[in-house]
Amino acid sequence: MNEIKLTQFSHGGGCGCKIAPGVLSKLLATMPAGVVPPDLLVGTDTADDAAVYRLNDRQAIVATTDFFTPIVDNPHDFGRIAATNALSDVYAMGATPILALAVVGMPLDKLPPEVIGEILKGGADVCRDAGIPVAGGHSIDVLEPIYGLVGLGVVDPAKVKTNAGARDGDMLVLSKPLGIGILSAGLKKGLLSADGYAQMIRWTTTLNRAGALLADIDGVHAVTDVTGFGLAGHLLEMCRGSKLGAEVHLDALPVIEEAAALVREGIATGASTRNWASYGSDVVLPADAAEWQRKLITDPQTSGGLLIACAPEALESVQTAIVATQGAPGTVVGRMQAGRPLLHVA
Numbered sequence: 001m002n003e004i005k006l007t008q009f010s011h012g013g014g015c016g017c018k019i020a021p022g023v024l025s026k027l028l029a030t031m032p033a034g035v036v037p038p039d040l041l042v043g044t045d046t047a048d049d050a051a052v053y054r055l056n057d058r059q060a061i062v063a064t065t066d067f068f069t070p071i072v073d074n075p076h077d078f079g080r081i082a083a084t085n086a087l088s089d090v091y092a093m094g095a096t097p098i099l100a101l102a103v104v105g106m107p108l109d110k111l112p113p114e115v116i117g118e119i120l121k122g123g124a125d126v127c128r129d130a131g132i133p134v135a136g137g138h139s140i141d142v143l144e145p146i147y148g149l150v151g152l153g154v155v156d157p158a159k160v161k162t163n164a165g166a167r168d169g170d171m172l173v174l175s176k177p178l179g180i181g182i183l184s185a186g187l188k189k190g191l192l193s194a195d196g197y198a199q200m201i202r203w204t205t206t207l208n209r210a211g212a213l214l215a216d217i218d219g220v221h222a223v224t225d226v227t228g229f230g231l232a233g234h235l236l237e238m239c240r241g242s243k244l245g246a247e248v249h250l251d252a253l254p255v256i257e258e259a260a261a262l263v264r265e266g267i268a269t270g271a272s273t274r275n276w277a278s279y280g281s282d283v284v285l286p287a288d289a290a291e292w293q294r295k296l297i298t299d300p301q302t303s304g305g306l307l308i309a310c311a312p313e314a315l316e317s318v319q320t321a322i323v324a325t326q327g328a329p330g331t332v333v334g335r336m337q338a339g340r341p342l343l344h345v346a
Contacts, residue, residue: 004115006078007188009107010069010144023278041160042093047237048163049089049224052155060157064089067103067148071184071302072201075115079122079147081204085227085303086149087130091211092225092306094161095153100127102137105146119147130207159215163234164241166222166309168338172246173315175210175322175330176203176305178231178296179259181269186262196258203256204303209325210318211306217321219314226304230275231333232283232297232343234307239341242309247344248334250286250293263292263299271300284344297345309336 036043041060042052050064066086070078083100090097102123106116127134127149137150183200186192192200214220222242226234231248239246275298276283285294308330310318315332322330337344 004111005073006070006075006145007073009110041157042162047241049092050095050151052093052157052160054157058156060155060160062090062093062095062153062155063150065103065148065150067146068302069144069146071204072187075118076122077201077205079119079124080126081201081303082147083123083126083149084205084207087126087151088208088225088227088303090151090153091208092161092223093153093155094159094211094215094223095155096212097130097132097151097153099132099135099152101150102134102139103146103148103150104137104139105142105144106139107143107145108141111145119145123147123149126205126207155215161211161214161220161223162241163222163224163238166238166242166244166336167311168244168336169312170221170309170336171312171315171332172235172248172334172336173308173310173318173322173330174226174231174254174305174333175208175308175326176206177254177256178226178299178301178304179256179263180204180301180304181230181272181299182259182263182267182295183256184302185267185269186258189267191262191267193258196256199256199258206326208306210321213321213325214306214308214318217310217314217317219311220308220318221311222309224307226301226307228271228300228302229279230272230298230300231307233275233279236279236282236341236343238307238309239336239343242336243341244336245339245342245344246334246336247346248297249346250289252331252333253296254331254333255296263295266292268295269300272298275300282342284342286345289345305330
């Protein structure tokens with residue numbers, strides 16, 4: 001089992017295999033207008049992390065799905081990462097997960113049952129840690145391995161956190177460091193050290209539990225999770241939804257140490273370039289910005305952190321929630337500001 005490299009079966013890995021945002025926008029534009037019931041609180045309008053449907057005055061269902069091809073070779077780690085990433089969308093809405101359904105596609109002629117079983121076990125282990133069952137799912141025989149979850153959660157309709165409620169002057173807090181895409185590129189090239197791999201697994205399997213606590217903090221105005229479109233892409237979605245601009249500071253960005261070294265050596269994913277092609281016209285970089293810095297803010301994060309827009313007076317409560325759930329504080333990386341929905345990088 002250890003001789004099988006899962007990444008050899010996929011042309012992309014993790015959230016780096018997402019369809020580029022520019023292409024996705026064109027595809028979604030072809031969809032006919034659907035039924036929008038009044039109880040659908042969050043749909044497709046703001047490219048948010050999950051759908052939210054109000055059941056009554058005190059309960060709303062949060063529904064999301066997320067799956068991808070292998071980002072690592074270890075099957076158990078792949079399952080853990082994919083499940084953690086999928087549940088992140090539930091937490092990002094301020095919700096508490098209640099159950100999951102498995103989404104499974106495997107090349108049955110290439111992967112033995114014990115490898116597939118380890119992938120499923122990894123996902124189930126994460127769901128158990130989150131306190132929820134894997135209550136069903138669907139499986140197909142495909143050319144590339146894919147695994148993920150449908151995640152369902154519950155939240156008070158009055159406490160839903162979307163990516164569209166940020167306010168001028170809000171501080172931007174990132175709960176996890178950047179660099180997962182860069183580390184995955186290094187892994188594929190055989191350049192990632194054992195410590196670098198350990199850091200990659202640590203962060204990609206850390207549940208964004210803080211999101212459920214953020215629902216009770218009044219000064220938290222917007223939340224999203226940073227995944228395949230990179231920090232810049234998901235922050236721009238927040239800007240557009242909130243009708244504001246944003247500023248981030250390069251020297252404030254938290255970066256996994258080995259990722260910082262690798263990106264300076266030119267190691268990055270193809271998704272980083274595709275991300276920039278999709279939204280780079282809405283990013284204002286310093287004149288002296290290096291290419292590696294651009295690759296950092298567009299680096300696709302698999303199971304990345306929460307990006308939180310909060311009032312300055314709520315910062316302490318936000319940090320308390322992050323520390324309580326992941327053991328380390330988040331990092332203030334910038335702020336929201338009045339103006340066109342552009343990202344200014346300083």
